Amino acid sequence: MARKKRGIGKIEGFSIHFLSYSDIKNLGTTERIKKILNIVLGNNILIFQGRLRPDEETRLIEDTMAMIGHVSNFKGIELAVVPRNNEKSIFGKAREKIANAISGGDLGAITIIGPATIVKEIKKDPKKIELLLNK
Amino acid sequence: MVIKIFKGFIGRVISNIFKNKKKIKLGFYGPPNAGKTSLANRICKDFTGEEIGSVSKVPHETRNVQFKEIEISYKGKTMIFKMVDTPGIATKIDYEEFLKYKLKKKDAKKRAKEATQGVIESIKWLDDMDIVVVVLDSTENPYNQVNITIIGNLVARKIPVLIVANKIDLKKADIKKIEAAFPEYDVVGISARYGHNLEEFYESIFKLSKKI
Ligand SMILES: Nc1nc2c(ncn2[C@@H]2O[C@H](COP(=O)(O)OP(=O)(O)OP(=O)(O)O)[C@@H](O)[C@H]2O)c(=O)[nH]1
Numbered sequence: 001m002a003r004k005k006r007g008i009g010k011i012e013g014f015s016i017h018f019l020s021y022s023d024i025k026n027l028g029t030t031e032r033i034k035k036i037l038n039i040v041l042g043n044n045i046l047i048f049q050g051r052l053r054p055d056e057e058t059r060l061i062e063d064t065m066a067m068i069g070h071v072s073n074f075k076g077i078e079l080a081v082v083p084r085n086n087e088k089s090i091f092g093k094a095r096e097k098i099a100n101a102i103s104g105g106d107l108g109a110i111t112i113i114g115p116a117t118i119v120k121e122i123k124k125d126p127k128k129i130e131l132l133l134n135k
Numbered sequence: 136m137v138i139k140i141f142k143g144f145i146g147r148v149i150s151n152i153f154k155n156k157k158k159i160k161l162g163f164y165g166p167p168n169a170g171k172t173s174l175a176n177r178i179c180k181d182f183t184g185e186e187i188g189s190v191s192k193v194p195h196e197t198r199n200v201q202f203k204e205i206e207i208s209y210k211g212k213t214m215i216f217k218m219v220d221t222p223g224i225a226t227k228i229d230y231e232e233f234l235k236y237k238l239k240k241k242d243a244k245k246r247a248k249e250a251t252q253g254v255i256e257s258i259k260w261l262d263d264m265d266i267v268v269v270v271l272d273s274t275e276n277p278y279n280q281v282n283i284t285i286i287g288n289l290v291a292r293k294i295p296v297l298i299v300a301n302k303i304d305l306k307k308a309d310i311k312k313i314e315a316a317f318p319e320y321d322v323v324g325i326s327a328r329y330g331h332n333l334e335e336f337y338e339s340i341f342k343l344s345k346k347i
């Protein structure tokens with residue numbers, strides 16, 4: 001298992017990386033952010049089930065900023081959270097509330113994070129989401 | 136007898152110090168270029184004649200948190216605010232974007248580096264605020280993750296929030312879209328550049344000040 005050298009070179013394609021909630025649920029904030037940034041720095045678009053807590057989101061932004069300038073060609077990230085559908089049965093809501101209280105995340109949400117060199121913009125409107133890539 | 140008088144005096148001094156300490160830390164947060172400094176300048180100029188910082192069409196003009204203490208009087212009431220203008224928060228910063236504004240490569244790179252540090256500084260100060268004005272450009276899409284992250288953090292920290300939809304003087308401005316994106320909040324549409332609707336802004340700030 002050769003470790004990939006850090007740094008984003010010429011874009012010759014990218015892959016999409018998916019994580020389910022169980023992949024990150026037992027990680028602390030630091031580990032979680034590290035895992036996310038490692039995937040993004042490897043030229044991948046990351047999609048994961050759930051969402052970060054607000055304090056984890058700011059931590060992700062801080063760590064991203066700290067890395068710009070230290071990792072060649074890294075210019076930051078694009079991210080978007082697609083919240084879960086609003087129409088939910090009362091039962092569904094109650095069950096989710098409990099799940100969210102335990103995990104701190106919203107399991108019905110989907111988070112998309114990509115390197116800014118690849119993802120130009122994630123256009124989000126309440127109803128649709130568009131991923132615009134750099135040429 | 137003497138002691139009693141003395142105590143009363145100390146008490147007054149202490150209560151005066153306490154009163155003076157009751158400055159409300161009013162933070163201006165938002166994405167780059169939304170008009171945070173323009174708004175803070177307008178308020179500072181109205182009450183002190185001085186500005187807080189420089190404004191530019193080039194994003195990330197503010198790269199350090201800047202402060203100014205002012206007394207704001209509105210409808211016969213006066214309050215002391217510590218104005219805190221912050222660097223715009225972004226998830227990406229590319230020095231090449233600054234080249235479009237005719238910055239030299241070296242200056243663009245320097246600006247980018249300072250901007251990344253500015254974002255970190257903004258986030259660090261968030262916890263310290265008593266009230267936060269989230270300034271949004273009403274011609275831009277409000278469903279930007281940075282806006283959601285800022286407001287999410289303020290809610291988690293129970294810091295009162297006022298959303299300002301700035302640049303309503305522009306044709307493309309869409310306050311309705313901002314209101315639809317953040318239905319739980321008061322949204323005040325203003326033009327920091329031309330000073331439109333500042334009355335409603337002061338009214339909202341004084342109202343929020345009661346909550347802290
Ligand atoms: N039309 C219009 N332009 C505005 C208004 N407010 C600010 N601007 C312009 O928007 C640009 C950015 O304004 P700033 O006040 O520097 O924005 P900022 O949020 O402090 O930006 P950063 O410091 O880069 O985060 C400048 O060109 C301002 O003149 C407004 O109400 N209407």
Ligand SMILES: [Mg+2]
Nearest residue numbers: 171172196197
């Ligand atoms: Mg500014």
